[in-house]
Amino acid sequence: MTGKTKFKVATTSLAGCFGCHMSFLDIDERLFELLEHIEFDRSPFTDIKTVGPCDFGIIEGGVCNAENVHVLREFRRRCKTLVAIGACAITGGLPAQRNHLDLADCLREVYQTEPGTEGGRIPDDPELPLPLDKVHPIHEVVRVDYFIPGCPPSADTIWKFFNDLLAGRTPTYPHGLIRYD
Amino acid sequence: MTDQPTFTLDGEEIPFAEGQTVLQAALTADVYIPHLCYHPEFKPHGSCKVCTIRADGRNAAACTLPARAGMAVESASDALNGLRKVLVQMLFAEGNHFCPACEASGDCQLQALGYDLQVTTAGFRHFYPVRPVDASHPELWLDFNRCILCELCVRASNEVDGKSVFGLSGRGAGKHLIVNALSGRLADTDIAVTDKAVEVCPVGVILKKRDGFAVPIGQRRFDRSPISAQAARDAPRAARGSKEDA
Ligand code: SF4
Ligand code: SF4
Ligand code: FES
Numbered sequence: 001m002t003g004k005t006k007f008k009v010a011t012t013s014l015a016g017c018f019g020c021h022m023s024f025l026d027i028d029e030r031l032f033e034l035l036e037h038i039e040f041d042r043s044p045f046t047d048i049k050t051v052g053p054c055d056f057g058i059i060e061g062g063v064c065n066a067e068n069v070h071v072l073r074e075f076r077r078r079c080k081t082l083v084a085i086g087a088c089a090i091t092g093g094l095p096a097q098r099n100h101l102d103l104a105d106c107l108r109e110v111y112q113t114e115p116g117t118e119g120g121r122i123p124d125d126p127e128l129p130l131p132l133d134k135v136h137p138i139h140e141v142v143r144v145d146y147f148i149p150g151c152p153p154s155a156d157t158i159w160k161f162f163n164d165l166l167a168g169r170t171p172t173y174p175h176g177l178i179r180y181d
Numbered sequence: 182m183t184d185q186p187t188f189t190l191d192g193e194e195i196p197f198a199e200g201q202t203v204l205q206a207a208l209t210a211d212v213y214i215p216h217l218c219y220h221p222e223f224k225p226h227g228s229c230k231v232c233t234i235r236a237d238g239r240n241a242a243a244c245t246l247p248a249r250a251g252m253a254v255e256s257a258s259d260a261l262n263g264l265r266k267v268l269v270q271m272l273f274a275e276g277n278h279f280c281p282a283c284e285a286s287g288d289c290q291l292q293a294l295g296y297d298l299q300v301t302t303a304g305f306r307h308f309y310p311v312r313p314v315d316a317s318h319p320e321l322w323l324d325f326n327r328c329i330l331c332e333l334c335v336r337a338s339n340e341v342d343g344k345s346v347f348g349l350s351g352r353g354a355g356k357h358l359i360v361n362a363l364s365g366r367l368a369d370t371d372i373a374v375t376d377k378a379v380e381v382c383p384v385g386v387i388l389k390k391r392d393g394f395a396v397p398i399g400q401r402r403f404d405r406s407p408i409s410a411q412a413a414r415d416a417p418r419a420a421r422g423s424k425e426d427a
Pocket of ligand 2: 227327328330331332333334335352361381382383384386387
């Protein structure tokens with residue numbers, strides 16, 4: 001890592017809770033060291049809305065609606081290396097626990113049968129992305145190069161990932177840094 | 182000790198007693214071979230194949246292969262660990278394993294094997310099978326979503342509890358855990374919270390109610406040290422088991 005050019009990194013959250021992004025920020029002052037090697041393109045950190053050509057695309061969250069599919073495909077197209085971060089991106093996570101339920105039942109339950117919402121309407125604004133029948137891990141939609149497990153992965157795990165990757169090593173996670181919970 | 186027969190495991194000399202399997206001998210010698218459906222107190226079942234080793238050039242399950250003098254066994258190779266990794270990945274894809282929401286997390290052998298084998302993704306398309314839980318029993322509940330069909334509960338219930346509470350039914354992808362009651366509900370079996378079958382499940386299927394966070398997350402068995410470093414803990418039982426089997 002002696003060259004002047006920095007790696008371009010884009011990040012996004014699909015069907016996730018932003019916990020993985022928070023964990024990313026949790027690497028604290030090491031962010032300064034990292035920023036000597038990378039710069040952010042599209043990301044909630046920068047609020048840039050479209051993704052440019054990038055070295056790394058980091059995806060939090062699974063795929064639960066049509067917009068997620070669109071963003072994910074765009075990331076795959078524009079990023080040389082795609083990284084799934086966290087349980088939702090890797091297994092579907094908490095949102096995928098609706099997979100054994102009927103989607104219409106879920107919507108009715110949330111918008112029409114709960115006390116207080118009784119008689120309410122299921123949102124149908126054309127601007128809203130269509131929900132998918134099932135929530136999917138991102139590797140079921142596009143090819144993914146690396147996975148950082150955890151819910152969320154710890155800051156140390158994310159740090160280890162970048163250190164390995166920037167040094168040209170395949171990232172590995174010793175005991176304590178690899179967790180699924 | 183000197184006239185005990187031996188075989189080699191990854192080049193290391195392993196002594197064994199007559200009637201021991203390769204896995205039992207290895208564990209007795211404090212050498213870990215990854216395994217999942219094997220438990221030192223029960224007869225080997227040989228179903229998960231996570232313990233696959235190469236013995237004299239042929240693949241075999243270490244938990245069922247009788248140790249033979251002079252045998253050359255290979256276990257810790259990249260090829261065999263790669264095979265084990267795929268088996269663990271398939272188990273993750275086949276059930277519904279949401280570790281962050283699982284009481285067994287940190288205490289689960291499937292998860293611990295995943296950690297050791299660097300499983301970062303199931304890789305396969307997840308099945309997301311529909312497997313409703315059974316919460317009918319006042320003290321216990323069953324989350325079928327996490328069953329890996331190891332039959333340890335079946336063996337424990339039969340051999341130790343003398344009750345036959347559990348069984349596996351169906352074939353292939355449709356194979357599933359059932360309980361021995363006409364209603365199909367755990368509440369209508371004679372299971373007790375103190376049964377061996379309750380204690381033996383290596384994953385988070387048979388769970389005690391109101392017991393979920395007795396040990397906090399982060400301090401549980403495999404949070405503290407990897408499964409591979411804990412082989413010695415069960416070794417005395419492995420040795421005893423072999424004598425009882427003989
Ligand atoms: S049984 Fe194990 S692998 Fe499955 S969800 Fe629970 S902790 Fe995870
Ligand atoms: S319930 Fe547990 S012990 Fe029984 S077969 Fe399933 S995973 Fe094995
Ligand atoms: S431990 Fe040997 S086949 Fe499962």
